[in-house]
Amino acid sequence: MQEINWNKHIDILKDALSGNGAFLIARDASGRANPMTIGWAQVGIIWSRPTLTVLVRRSRYTYSCLVEAPDFTVNVPTAGTLDDQLLFCGTKSGRDLDKAAACGLTMKRAQRVLTPIIAECRLHYECQVVLRKQLSREDFSSPQILDEYYQSDDHHMLVIGQIVAAYAS
Numbered sequence: 221m222q223e224i225n226w227n228k229h230i231d232i233l234k235d236a237l238s239g240n241g242a243f244l245i246a247r248d249a250s251g252r253a254n255p256m257t258i259g260w261a262q263v264g265i266i267w268s269r270p271t272l273t274v275l276v277r278r279s280r281y282t283y284s285c286l287v288e289a290p291d292f293t294v295n296v297p298t299a300g301t302l303d304d305q306l307l308f309c310g311t312k313s314g315r316d317l318d319k320a321a322a323c324g325l326t327m328k329r330a331q332r333v334l335t336p337i338i339a340e341c342r343l344h345y346e347c348q349v350v351l352r353k354q355l356s357r358e359d360f361s362s363p364q365i366l367d368e369y370y371q372s373d374d375h376h377m378l379v380i381g382q383i384v385a386a387y388a389s
């Protein structure tokens with residue numbers, strides 16, 4: 221694993237997000253790490269810090285983890301690998317089973333946060349939560365977006381994490 225500047229491999233992250241996704245890991249109250257597939261994320265500088273923002277709907281088990289968790293990790297597979305696992309973690313809930321164990325993902329100790337990383341992935345971001353913001357109907361000035369994405373009122377929570385370590389293998 222080689223530590224990298226936070227913006228070195230953003231192209232790889234973006235390709236994954238616009239393809240089959242990347243793994244967001246958050247720990248639940250018992251400390252169990254739950255991988256969830258994400259397609260939406262933003263990386264950039266906010267408050268003079270490198271940040272990674274994820275958007276998690278209220279209905280996800282991951283949501284209940286991130287309401288409490290101090291940190292999370294985002295893990296990007298090599299293109300064309302772990303596609304079955306991405307689909308599994310994007311369609312099954314940690315509420316019902318231990319997804320990492322069920323799809324054979326190896327949880328490995330992270331460098332600077334308590335949430336683990338996925339050993340089988342190529343690129344890793346360790347993030348400390350600095351802001352949580354629950355979106356609601358009133359926040360949107362675009363009726364089209366509300367109509368397209370939030371008919372069931374299952375609004376996202378924005379979770380902004382400060383990237384405290386980024387590395388690739």
Ligand SMILES: Cc1cc2nc3c(=O)[nH]c(=O)nc-3n(C[C@H](O)[C@H](O)[C@H](O)COP(=O)(O)O)c2cc1C
Nearest residue numbers: 241258259260276277280281282310311312313314
């Ligand atoms: C490619 C892909 C991308 C996804 N992106 C997101 C996302 O950015 N935010 C979100 O809340 N759900 C997203 N989902 C849905 C969750 O991954 C899915 O509902 C998952 O089963 C939730 O797991 P959990 O209940 O263990 O948290 C995505 C699913 C797929 C397949």
